[in-house]
Amino acid sequence: MKQFWLGQLAAVTAILVLVFRPIALLGTAVAQDGTAVNFGTAPHGKKKSIDPGPRGGAPGAGGPLVGLDDDEQALFKAAKSRFQEIDSVSGTIPGEAGIGLGPRFNLNGCAGCHVFPAVGGSSPAINPQIAVAKLDGAKNVVPSFISETGPVREVRFFQNPDGTPDGGVHDLFVITGRTDAPGCNINQPDFATELAQHNVIFRIPTPTFGLGLVENVPDSYLEAAQAANGSVAASLGVSGVFNRSANDGTITRFGWKAQNKSLLMFAGEAYNVEQGVTNELFPNERETAASCQYNGLPEDTTNLAPNFNSGSLASDYSSDVVNFAAFMRLSAPPTPVPDTALTARGRQVFQNIGCQTCHIMTQTTGQSGYSGQSNVSFSPFSDFALHDMGTGLADGIAQGSASGREFRTAPLWGIGQRLFFLHDGRTADLYRAIKAHASNGSEANTVISNFEMLAPADQHALVDFLRSL
């Protein structure tokens, strides 16, 4: 009997090892991801911030590329107008002529999120998600992580309820209760519970200025620009890898994880995911509740007649997503202000401590189908590659070949007039954003150590230089 119980004990122990070892391993991963994500908390350094704040004055962005011909400029103007369109469920509400909002959505227009310091930019000072929550009779509750003076945010969940990886966007709002959505009765996700379970990460809008230039850089140029920095990168612990399309293997370069191949894809996905508008790239509703379907699909299509009378036939016939892509493709990059002695010193610091290893200052376009855009050098301050940003910035979401800790080098052009920083908008302080680049596993650790070793005047000069971009 004693031997039998000993055998049973051994078996039970073994079964516990068998069952719980994988769970323990999974738990470790989850715990790592969980601790990695800093839900809205800024990484506080002991030092007082030296960020002078967003640069005032006129927006250094928002216009068309220099060199476009008349037709292209007309397309840009018309496409910008379409980008500013406000959507309602069926386009029947005055002032909200766009068709297809919802059933789930984060906002009702591109230019609500991409608006500061000019149309096409990023999150504005007053978050429009507050007002849209109750617009037109909607009864949405504003989640706790959305505030009037905070950044526009989208939400992704790490895991599904069954523990399998999720990673997808879960829209904040529903059309339930709106005057143009009779009979629809779906609920918002239970964000409070998801937050309590540490199952939530945030993303903020990326600026879209100058992206046509980025789209037109040949893969080989991006690879060469990265390789040219190779030995400097190796002295700093930096490597980096490009995200690639699973369809054709070419470099993908748009979005926080460089997960989108083209501006058209970027526009099509956002239109469906952020506003709920089905389109020719994403023709199916994500929310399929029968009582919330009001339109034929896709809701945004190529137009068979030029009903918009915008002054650009190309725009009039094109779908919204083609117009959105055209607006981004033909928009000029942000214009930095002229150097001062301080910003010139800051530029020197930027290069000397190694920031330019990832934030490559200059890229060059290839042959372009648009006037004056071939072989143009421009300054995005990015290599458009993925880098491991460590546990401090990790969001646990894999996209393409980007792991949960990898992010595309965020282009720094226009950062002088940006209000919120890092993928989740966790800080409005550039100094804190710099410091947040360092954490366990980050490729930026040595560069940030260099930053911390600088004399205070040089740290100040660096931040001032960044605010001049």
Add this chain to the structure above:
Amino acid sequence: MYRIWALAALACLTVALAVPRGSANVSAANPEDGKVISGKYTNKYFAMAYPLPSGWGEDGEGPAPSYSGYYVLSALKSGGGRAGTMLIAAQDQFFAADVSSRAQEIVERFRRLLAEIDGMMIDHEPEEVTISGIPFTRLDFSGVGLYRTVLVAERRCHFVSLSLTTAGPDERASLTESLLRLSLGEPGDRAEEVPVCVKDYATPDHVISRVEPTPAAPKFTLVPVRVIIGVDGLVRHIHVIRASADQRANITAALGGWQFRPFTIEGRPVEVETGITFRF
């Protein structure tokens, strides 16, 4: 009844402990396995040992090895006032984007890049120095109040680099001097003979049989793998440098079916270490 329970226990434990851990042979060292213990950085793969200066320690973990075979082996820092840092890194020559074959070429190219940076001063031109009997190419440079030294040597078909940064020239001199305590390839450091490293040994001339790994996501990735081939021509150790979990498992399973012609020196078969790139 006892036997049944005992057998069940044995079976469960066998399965539980058989979870793959990233390589077929976990006993052999990999470049990234080095660590700081009791104030000394030790790396078995490179037979490297470096007693840290007083007050120094490890500055967190580095990133995972890259797809080009670049490793952050250790990031060291001084305590207190951040008077300095030292990055110990390695670049696998088999997978490097830079095709330079000599440490001196790497440093010369690095020097040319530095010269293009506004405000960067070359304090001492590239020069060969010897540490622990191993030739390093050394370069000193400075800018914006940071004083830096880079030393690069070749070890086991890797470029091993030491990047020193301090806030003053005296601190740099002191930190550089501490490298006299660094040892590489000290007798007795290694439990076994180091394999010969040969680039591109996994060619049709040398591979008798091969099994392709089952495809796995993400597509369009080039996965770098170092293997050690035994004197019998079988793969003795697999180091998948960077890959997804599925790719890693599939490569490990496939390489178990590979057989090579043994590498020989003067007719005597010896172990050989080489690199293979798998395209997914």
